[in-house]
Amino acid sequence: MFLLLLSSCTKIGNYAEKRANKAAYSNIAGAQHSAFGETDIFSIGVKEEELLQQLLEIDRKQEEVQLLSLADTIALAMANSRSYQFEKENLFIQALNLTETQKDFNWDTSASSAAASTGISKQNGNVETFGEQGVDGNLTLGISRTLVSGAKVSLGFTHAFLNAFSSPDTSGEGNAVSLNIVQPLLNGFGPLVAKETLRQAERDMVYAVREFKRYQQGFVINIADQYYSALQTRDQLINQRRNYESAVANREQTESMAKAGRIKEFEAAQAKQSELNAADSLTLAISNYQSALDDFRYTLGIPIDLNVEPDSRELKLLEERGLVQFDIDQQAAMDSALSNRLDLITRRDAVEDNERLLEITRRNFLPDLNANYNVTADPEFDSSDQVDQDLTVSLDIPFDWTEKRNDYRIAQIRLDRAVRSLQAEEDDIRRDVRELWRKLERNRSVYKNRLLSVRLSERRVENTELLLQQGKVQTRDLLDAQDDLLSSRNQATSALVDYTINRLRFWDAIERFEIDPKGMWYEQSEEEITE
Known part of the structure; x- marks a missing residue:
């Protein structure tokens, strides 16, 4: 078993080296x-x-x-x-x-899973139950991307299963598809700011x-x-x-x-x-x-x-x-x-x-105005009652500009340098x-x-x-x-x-x-x- 795992790691390493x-x-x-x-x-x-x-x-x-x-x-x-x-x-x-x-500027895929078991134990001949017997778990898949407008888009799918083994009467599964879009409207808007890290x-x-x-x-x-x-x-x-x-x-x-x-x-x-x-x-x-x-x-x-x-x-x-x-x-x-x-x-x-960075720090004085759109749906149902969506707009006006002020002044000095x-x-x-x-x-x-x-x-x-x-x-x-x-x-x-x-x-x-x-x-x- 150990040799099999070692061989698998070696193959994965070779593949990773070629891709890198x-x-x-x-x-x-x-x-x-x-x-x-x-x-x-x-x-x-x-x-x-x-x-x-x-x-x-x-x-x-x-x-x-x-x-x-x-x-x-x-x-x-x-x-x-x-x-x-x-x-x-x-x-x-x-x-x-x-x-x-x-x-960060391509479609970034991710996957995760988790499972937990519950059961019973005996102490001095007495049975003490710690939850229903069975397995709770979920599987999550997702993709995300940062757009040139500054928007962050993420799409996710979650599959949850409950008490799947010992309690078939109570076992169940649930699926959910979610979409989240966060679009800056003032500070952070546009390719100048959004693509700066990549640029x-x-x-x-x-x-x-x-x-x-x-x-x-x-x-x-x-x-x-x-x-x-x-x-x-x-x-x-x-x-x-x-x-x-x-x-x-x-x-x-x-x-x-x-x-x-x-x-x-x-x-x-x-x-x-x-x-x-x-x-x-x-x-x-x-x-x-x-x-x-x-x-x-x-x-x-x-x-x-x-x-x-x-x-x-x-x-x-x-x-x-x-x-x-x-x-x-x-x-x-x-x-x-x-x-x-x-x-x-x-x-x-x-x-x-440095000229570009100075302009970015100047725009950083704008307030944070973000539009946040969320959609969550169960793909197994056609009814609109199974789709939850909301659109929120948040405005954050900072009163402490010490950090932004300092960043702007430092950007000026760096340009002079x-x-x-x-x-x-x-x-x-x-x-x-x-x-x-x-x-x-x-x-x-x-x-x-x-x-x-x-x-x-x-x-x-x-x-x-x-x-x-x-x-x-x-x-x-x-x-x-x-x-x-x-x-x-x-x-x-x-x-x-x-x-x-x-x-x-x-x-x-x-x-x-x-x-x-x-x-x-x-x-x-x-x-x-x-x-």
């Missing part, structure tokens, strides 16, 4: 269509799980590192990131909560969809940022290894020259000290890269010990592509941001919400666009200068090595040249990565950052610059 999913996804699709004019694929189920399983399977079979492209990285993140899944679930839960509000809940759903899209775009940019940052840390490791190898070669060369008397002993000591410093820096670079990999894997939501790394060819592609010129000037970018930013559109809608929040959001967006524009110009300038600096530093190192062999410069000159080369290489990579990420953030800031269902982006109408 259908309702929530329908609300999300409707909100997407209202917000964007189209619907996007959305599911809180795990996507792209096959890719992770393939990586785990390969990891078990081989020791070589597996390289992840940027596209695979973003797909993995969107499928496995804990924070991304949390935000999707938040949107899903809000869509579910909306169904409870929608229920605001549906608008909040649209806001949530916009907010999730903004989060989704920012999430993709953050994943790309971490991907390129890990590659940048790897590039610094490679540069540091080169520097260490050069330091070892310098130390060997200066020691040979010192033994030959061509340079002084302290210069050989300087070279040895430089080698030790380079070794320490290389150890730190290795540690930094491994920490960056741990952070990278953790952000993706994959096992931290999974032997995967970003593909260094992605950084090479950035270097080959160079910097990218925008097809838009600063003023046009500002206009695009102020017109298209989803969070700014939501702020404007919030002002409308919403307007100020809109103004602040517009200023924040203007500031963000201007700041990102300046950052991009700075990144471009730094990158161009660092590329030139790398070429100059490479020639300087070559020339200094030759001059050192000729005894025309000291070892310190070569060490300084090598340090400058290392710094220039690192700064060039850093400027390129910063420019790439800031370019994505700029497109996002003006609402021109578009991503596909797997998270990869495309940038609109841009042309490359020949460096």
Whole structure:
């Protein structure tokens, strides 16, 4: 019996899950269509799980590192990131909560039943009767709905049965059908007030969809940022290894020259000290890269010990592509941001919400004038004597308006706040666009200068090595040249990565950052610059 009940609960649970999913996804699709004019694929189920399983399977079979492209990285993140899944679930839960509000404006069905038994008991041989033996019970069915006029309509059916078992002579049944309509005539009348709860809940759903899209775009940019940052840390490791190898070669060369008397002993000591410093820096670079990999894997939501790394060819592609010129000037970018930013559109809608709420609280000063119509009938009789109906009109004039007065004043303040929040959001967006524009110009300038600096530093190192062999410069000159080369290489990579990420953030800031269902982006109408 227990197993049967458990099996039934499981089937009911599965059915409830499917119905809840259908309702929530329908609300999300409707909100997407209202917000964007189209619907996007959305599911809180795990996507792209096959890719992770393939990586785990390969990891078990081989020791070589597996390289992840940027596209695979973003797909993995969107499928496995804990924070991304949390935000999707938040949107899903809000869509579910909306169904409870929608229920009040659809036909809401209900059913209930109750039964009570009466009988006799014996005490000290005497019979004590507690009512007639039998069963009293009733079954009630009903449907109700709130109309756009503010009316609340309910229809009910009651079936009552009395003493149905042990006292057949007195047993009986009774049926009743009832209809109740309550229509506000002043306060609470009309769709502005009656539909406000549903209207605001549906608008909040649209806001949530916009907010999730903004989060989704920012999430993709953050994943790309971490991907390129890990590659940048790897590039610094490679540069540091080169520097260490050069330091070892310098130390060997200066020691040979010192033994030959061509340079002084302290210069050989300087070279040895430089080698030790380079070794320490290389150890730190290795540690930094491994920490960056741990952070990278953790952000993706994959096992931290999974032997995967970003593909260094992605950084090479950035270097080959160079910097990218925008097809838009600063003023046009500002206009695009102020017109298209989803969070700014939501702020404007919030002002409308508060204007509407202010009007509702203003109407709340009207007295409560309600018409109440009730009909109760026995469906088994045709006689009009079996139909009870009444129509009443009630008027309630409150003399204590403290709560209504306070609600009205608070609504005024909230409207003022919403307007100020809109103004602040517009200023924040203007500031963000201007700041990102300046950052991009700075990144471009730094990158161009660092590329030139790398070429100059490479020639300087070559020339200094030759001059050192000729005894025309000291070892310190070569060490300084090598340090400058290392710094220039690192700064060039850093400027390129910063420019790439800031370019994505700029497109996002003006609402021109578009991503596909797997998270990869495309940038609109841009042309490359020949460096």
